[in-house]
Each structure stands twice: as structure tokens, then as C-alpha cells.
Amino acid sequence: MVVVSKNPIHSVLYLILTFFTLSGHYILLNAQFISIVNLIVYAGAIMVLFLFTIMFLNLKDDSFVGSRLLYHGGALLLVLTFAGILVVKLGGAQIDVAPEASFNSQIGMVENLGMTLFNKFLVPFELVSVLFLSAMVGGVMLGRKEKGERNF
Amino acid sequence: MLTITLLSLLGLILLFVGFLNNIGLSRTIAVLGLVAGLGSMLFLDQDILTFSGLETQLSFDSYAIKFSSLILFLSVFILFLSGKFIKKDYVQSAEFLAVLIFSLVGALMLTSFTHFITLFVGLEILGISLYILAGTDKKSPGSNEASLKYLLLGAFATGIILFGMALIYGATGSLDFQAIANLGQAKIDSSLFKFGLFFILIGLLFKVSAAPFHFWSPDVYEGSPNVVMLFMSVVVKIASFAAIYRVFGNYLNNYSFFWWDIVYYATLASLVIGNLLALVQKTVKRQLAFSSISQTGYLLFALLVIPNDQTVNGLVFYLFVYGCAVLVAFSVLTDWFGTDPNVKLDQLKGASKSDQMGSFALTIAYLSMAGIPLTGGFFAKLFMFTPAMESGLVQLLIVGILSSVVGATYYLRPIINVWFSSETPVLEKGNSYQWIAFMAGTLLLVAGVFPDTISNLIALI
Numbered sequence: 050m051v052v053v054s055k056n057p058i059h060s061v062l063y064l065i066l067t068f069f070t071l072s073g074h075y076i077l078l079n080a081q082f083i084s085i086v087n088l089i090v091y092a093g094a095i096m097v098l099f100l101f102t103i104m105f106l107n108l109k110d111d112s113f114v115g116s117r118l119l120y121h122g123g124a125l126l127l128v129l130t131f132a133g134i135l136v137v138k139l140g141g142a143q144i145d146v147a148p149e150a151s152f153n154s155q156i157g158m159v160e161n162l163g164m165t166l167f168n169k170f171l172v173p174f175e176l177v178s179v180l181f182l183s184a185m186v187g188g189v190m191l192g193r194k195e196k197g198e199r200n201f
Numbered sequence: 202m203l204t205i206t207l208l209s210l211l212g213l214i215l216l217f218v219g220f221l222n223n224i225g226l227s228r229t230i231a232v233l234g235l236v237a238g239l240g241s242m243l244f245l246d247q248d249i250l251t252f253s254g255l256e257t258q259l260s261f262d263s264y265a266i267k268f269s270s271l272i273l274f275l276s277v278f279i280l281f282l283s284g285k286f287i288k289k290d291y292v293q294s295a296e297f298l299a300v301l302i303f304s305l306v307g308a309l310m311l312t313s314f315t316h317f318i319t320l321f322v323g324l325e326i327l328g329i330s331l332y333i334l335a336g337t338d339k340k341s342p343g344s345n346e347a348s349l350k351y352l353l354l355g356a357f358a359t360g361i362i363l364f365g366m367a368l369i370y371g372a373t374g375s376l377d378f379q380a381i382a383n384l385g386q387a388k389i390d391s392s393l394f395k396f397g398l399f400f401i402l403i404g405l406l407f408k409v410s411a412a413p414f415h416f417w418s419p420d421v422y423e424g425s426p427n428v429v430m431l432f433m434s435v436v437v438k439i440a441s442f443a444a445i446y447r448v449f450g451n452y453l454n455n456y457s458f459f460w461w462d463i464v465y466y467a468t469l470a471s472l473v474i475g476n477l478l479a480l481v482q483k484t485v486k487r488q489l490a491f492s493s494i495s496q497t498g499y500l501l502f503a504l505l506v507i508p509n510d511q512t513v514n515g516l517v518f519y520l521f522v523y524g525c526a527v528l529v530a531f532s533v534l535t536d537w538f539g540t541d542p543n544v545k546l547d548q549l550k551g552a553s554k555s556d557q558m559g560s561f562a563l564t565i566a567y568l569s570m571a572g573i574p575l576t577g578g579f580f581a582k583l584f585m586f587t588p589a590m591e592s593g594l595v596q597l598l599i600v601g602i603l604s605s606v607v608g609a610t611y612y613l614r615p616i617i618n619v620w621f622s623s624e625t626p627v628l629e630k631g632n633s634y635q636w637i638a639f640m641a642g643t644l645l646l647v648a649g650v651f652p653d654t655i656s657n658l659i660a661l662i
Contacts, residue, residue: 172202172257173318176310179209180326183303186216187333190296191348 057103061096068092080157202257203245204238204269205309211238212302219295224288231298232280235305239273242266243662258316264451265313267517267662268443272308275435275524276301278637282532283428285633286338286540297337301432304330308440312447317366317376320444324362324408327440328355331433335425343542347424354417358407365400368393378452395459402460405448408441411501412470415494422490427542430486431531434493435524442500446516450508464504468597471498472604479611485534485544488611489527492570495608496523499585499601506588510660515584517659522569522577522648525641529566532634532641533559539629549615550622560619562638569645571612572605577648577655584656 068091075084155161166174211234218227243266261269280301287294307326314320332355336348366376372393373381403414410418422430449460475495482488503516536559537552538544553560569578582605589598648655 169256170258170318171255172259173316173322176205176209176306176319176322176326179212179303179306180322180329183212183300183326183330183333186296186303187300187329190293190300191333191336191339193293 058100061099061103064099065092065096068096075157078157082157082159082162084157202259202261204242204261204273205259205306207234207238207241208302208306208309211235212299212306215295215299215302219293219299224284224294227295227298228280228284228287231302232277234302235273235277235280239270239277242270242273258319259310259313260315261313263662264447264513265309265443267513267659268312268439268520269309270662271517271521271524272305272312272436272439275439275528276305276432278528278532278641279428279432279435281637282431282528282535282634285535286426286428289540291340292337297334300330300333304334304432305436308436311440312443314444314447315378317369317378320448321359321363321366323440324359324444327437328359328408331355331429331437334429334432335421337429338426338542341424341426341542343424344426345424347421350424351417351421354407358404358414361400361407362404365397365402365404368397368400370397372397378448382452382455389456398453398456398459399463401448402463405441405445406464406467409438409445409497409500410494411467411497412474412494413467415471415474415497418494419487419490422493423484423486424542427486427531427535427540430489431527434489434527438493438497438500439520439524442516442520446503446508446513450504450512454508461505464501465597468498468501468505469600471495471501472600476604476607476611480607482611483545483547485530485546485549485615486542488546488615489530492608492612493527495604496570498604499582502585502589502594502597502601505594505597506592512588514656514659515581515588518584518648518652518656519581521655521659522581522645525644525648526566526569526578528641529562529638529645532637533563533566536632536634536638537626537628546615546618548626549618550626551624552619552626552628554625555628558635559638562635562642563619564616565642565645567612567616569649571609573609575646575649577645577652579649580652581648 068087072084072087072092075081075087211231214234215227215231218230221227242261280298283297283301286292287297304327307323307328307330310319310323311327314323332348332352335351336344338344369381370376372391373384375381407414407417422433425433449457449464453460471494475491475493475498479488479491479495482491500516500519503512506512534544537556538548552563565576569576572578572582582601586598586601589601644655
């Protein structure tokens with residue numbers, strides 16, 4: 050529904066629905082904290098940002114040029130081929146199930162997540178801050194107004 | 202580990218130094234920081250900052266130190282060369298330098314990861330910094346296009362790698378490379394694992410710009426500023442090769458029967474496509490971009506042979522020589538044409554009349570890229586071909602040698618333009634970067650006449 054909706058606002062609303070289902074998956078995978086964060090950050094904040102952007106841009110749906118059939122047909126063919134390969138190959142794959150004895154329902158809670166993040170994965174966690182800092186610096190740099198005129 | 206911390210802090214300091222609006226000072230601090238980083242990499246015990254009990258998922262073994270010190274060594278010169286570009290009044294110099302330093306943090310992580318998480322964070326730091334750097338020439342539409350194109354394609358490649366990691370985690374329950382390397386047969390045979398490996402290989406081949414995943418590189422190289430293209434074709438190439446060799450040559454070499462064929466055909470394709478398409482290019486940068494694809498082909502030889510220290514040293518030697526050659530070419534070009542991003546091959550005609558030294562250095566650089574004896578490029582190619590010959594990859598060798606013959610023809614075109622033309626070119630008279638060309642050119646000749654000195658040095662680290 051995200052893809053086929055004519056109205057971009059509807060697309061975003063359906064995307065929020067998709068995030069809710071994703072959160073459901075996280076809960077099934079025993080990752081309660083990530084599921085809640087996913088709802089707050091993605092479905093809550095980022096999607097509102099998306100809505101704002103779309104309303105700012107004021108998209109018209111008649112901007113589409115070219116043959117719809119060709120695009121849709123091509124996309125469908127690609128998706129089906131890829132899905133076919135995945136189903137055929139992964140159909141026979143053995144996926145481990147968590148053993149009953151060592152199963153810990155608390156593993157996805159904030160406390161355990163924090164313990165892992167700040168003990169075992171402290172260094173990568175800190176280095177992610179370098180990643181965000183450089184992305185932020187770059188965003189500000191590229192978006193900033195500079196002296197003189199811009200040529201485009 | 203110490204070096205990575207040092208560089209992260211250096212980037213932060215540079216951002217604050219930017220308030221002073223003193224470009225010379227910022228650049229001096231950046232260069233001093235890099236030299237300090239290089240020193241700490243080479244002379245200090247790398248475990249010095251690793252607190253006991255802290256798992257870092259990074260390991261600065263001799264492999265990592267070789268690649269990292271090469272990266273830092275060449276970056277120092279690239280920082281010097283960036284001078285002309287960052288002095289333009291619409292380029293934000295402090296941010297440019299800071300992002301450049303941050304991208305080096307990513308590059309160092311790519312040489313030293315032991316875990317998928319550090320591989321991924323490294324790729325992202327390097328990648329995101331590069332998307333930004335490619336767009337720093339804000340007034341040129343080409344630079345904006347390059348940045349956006351690189352962002353879209355690079356994000357897809359990262360997504361593919363991430364998908365591969367998820368599949369491998371699903372198959373093995375571990376993201377640690379050593380643990381994955383020691384798996385039992387049952388886990389390896391699962392389709393999940395094979396698919397994961399396949400996706401990771403595709404993503405990394407994209408990052409090293411091997412054909413058929415090379416389409417982004419000529420456009421991005423052409424559009425981005427000269428310094429950034431130099432940075433991409435030298436530092437980023439070294440870092441991504443360090444990563445791909447560390448994953449597939451080091452850790453997952455036991456599973457070579459899954460990925461060997463893919464790498465083999467990617468090598469063939471890179472050699473053929475890179476060299477043939479470089480023949481018809483009209484601008485210097487595009488020609489260098491396609492030549493960099495063909496060099497990727499030669500470098501991928503290292504993945505196809507039995508991995509040992511010899512192969513690693515050959516790889517480092519090749520990257521060192523190639524990096525020096527591109528450095529010479531760009532320092533001469535910056536002297537001649539300033540920051541003009543679209544120098545045509547025809548503009549080089551007759552340049553020797555106004556700058557003999559520069560023309561000589563440029564000639565050495567191009568001869569070295571072509572692999573002519575007495576320059577470093579010859580031995581670099583030899584060190585790549587010898588292990589391949591020992592492994593009996595005869596067809597690959599024939600393609601490699603034939604394509605380097607094709608390569609020689611297009612590398613000779615700029616040389617002929619420079620020396621044998623009656624035209625008089627319009628050149629900026631600047632000799633500010635001659636010393637870089639001179640130094641790197643000397644290194645190329647040393648590598649060509651006494652290859653043992655350089656390769657012993659590499660083996661020593």
C-alpha cells in the first residue's frame with residue numbers, strides 16, 4: 050500500500066502501519082526495547098518529518114512520465130524473480146530455534162541491552178558517534194548558505 | 202586503538218579551530234595530528250590504550266599496521282595538496298578537513314576489524330564522509346551530482362552488505378570473524394550462509410569499484426573536486442582492499458569455494474572493461490578513473506591466490522606504488538591547472554616547454570601506472586603476477602598481461618601530448634606542489650630500481 054497509493058500522504062500513513070508490524074516482529078523476536086524505540090523514533094518522529102517534507106514539496110501525482118505498464122511490469126518481474134530465488138534457496142535452509150533451556154525472556158530489555166552495549170560493544174558504540182558527528186557536520190556544511198550566488 | 206582515538210579527537214579539534222578562520226593553522230594542525238598518528242601507529246605498542254577486560258572488536262596486528270600506516274602516510278601529502286582547493290572562499294575549510302580526518306577513522310577501522318560490527322561502522326564512517334567530501338565543491342553542479350549519485354549507490358551497497366550480515370548471523374549465530382572461520386561443516390553448507398557471503402562479497406566489490414559494480418566510480422571521480430578524487434582513488438582504495446582482503450583472504454579463506462569464482466570473473470571483467478574504456482576517454486580524470494578500475498583488477502589477483510605474508514606484502518607494495526603515481530599526477534596537475542576539475546587530455550599538449558620538471562614527474566607517474574621497468578609499477582605488477590603463476594592461473598595471467606599492453610597505449614597518450622607537441626599550453630605558473638611530485642616520483646624510481654628496499658621495509662612493519 051505504501052507503494053501503490055496515489056496520494057503521498059496516504060503512503061506515509063501506510064508506512065507507519067508497516068512500522069507497527071515491524072515492531073510486532075521485534076516483540077516476537079524477544080526484543081522489547083527495540084520494538085518500543087522503533088515505534089517512538091520511526092513511527093513517531095521520523096514519519097512526522099516525512100509528512101512535513103511531503104507537505105512542503107507539494108507533490109503533484111501527474112508528474113509521472115513514461116509507460117506505467119512497462120515500469121510496473123518490469124518491477125513485478127524483478128521482484129518475482131528475486132522472491133523466487135530466495136524461496137527456492139532459503140526454503141531448504143535450517144534456521145536454528147532458540148533452545149528452551151537457555152531461553153531468557155529478559156534479554157531484550159533495556160538493562161541487558163545497555164550492559165552489552167557498554168561492555169562488549171563499547172568501542173564500536175563510541176565510534177558510531179564519530180559517524181553521526183561527521184554526518185551532522187556534512188549536513189550543516191552542505192546546507193549552509195555561502196557568500197556569493199549559487200549557480201544552480 | 203590509540204591512533205583511532207587520536208584521529209577522532211583531531212577531527213573535533215579541527216572543527217573548533219575553524220572558528221579562528223585561519224586555514225593555514227587548521228591545515229598545520231591536521232598535518233601534525235596525522236604525523237603523530239602515523240608515529241603512534243608505527244612505534245607504539247597498539248595495546249597501550251586497550252584497558253584490560255575491554256573487548257574492542259579491533260585488532261592492530263601487523264596486517265592492520267601495514268595498511269593503516271600506508272593510509273596515513275599518503276593522507277599527509279593529500280592534506281598538503283588540498284591547500285589550493287580549501288582556500289576558495291566558498292569552501293568551508295574547517296569542515297572539509299574535519300570530515301577528511303573522520304573518514305580516516307573509518308579507513309583505519311576497515312584495516313583492523315575482527316567483527317562484523319566494526320566492519321560495518323568503519324564502512325559507514327568512510328562512506329558517509331565521502332558522500333560529503335564529493336559534494337564540497339558546492340558551486341559546481343558536477344560535484345553535487347557526484348555526491349548524490351555516490352550517496353544513492355553507496356547506500357544500496359551498504360544495504361546489501363547489511364543484508365548479507367543478517368543472513369550470516371541467522372546461519373551461524375555469531376558475528377565474530379574468527380568464530381565464523383572455525384564453524385563446522387553443517388552450518389557452512391546452509392543456503393543462508395552462502396547467500397550471506399555472496400551479498401557481502403557483492404557489497405565489498407562495489408566498494409573497491411570492481412567491474413561489473415564499477416558504474417559509479419567514473420562519474421563520481423569526474424564530478425568531485427580533484428583533491429577528493431585523489432583521496433578516493435588512493436586512501437579509499439587502500440582501505441577497501443584492506444577490508445576485502447581481511448574478510449576473504451584472511452578470515453573466510455577456508456570457504457573460498459563459495460566465492461572464488463565470483464572474484465575470478467570480477468577480476469577478468471575489471472581488467473578488460475577498465476583498460477578498454479580508458480582508451481576512449483577524453484579527460485584526464487575520467488581516464489584515471491577507468492585506469493583505477495583496471496588497477497582494481499590487478500589488485501584482486503591477491504584474493505585468488507593462496508594467502509600468505511608474501512601476498513599481503515605484494516598488495517601493500519602495489520597500493521603504495523599506485524598511490525605514489527596518482528599523487529604525482531595530481532600534484533603536477535594542480536600546479537598546472539589549479540583546481541579545474543575537467544582537464545582534457547588535449548590541454549596537456551606541449552606542457553614540457555613551460556615546466557620540464559613537472560613533465561618529467563608526470564611521465565614517471567604514467568609509466569609506473571603502465572608497469573614499465575625501472576619504475577615501481579613494473580615490480581608491483583610482477584609481485585601480483587608471480588603468486589598467480591605459482592597457483593597456475595594461466596588464463597588470468599594472459600588476460601592480465603594483454604590488458605597491461607592495452608593499458609600502456611592509453612598511458613602513453615598524456616606522455617606524448619606533454620612532450621611531442623608543437624602547441625603551447627595555457628598553464629598556471631605555480632610550483633608550490635613540485636616538492637610532492639619530486640618526493641613521490643623519487644619513491645617511484647626507488648621502488649623501480651631497488652624494489653627490495655621498499656619491500657623489506659613493508660615486511661619489517
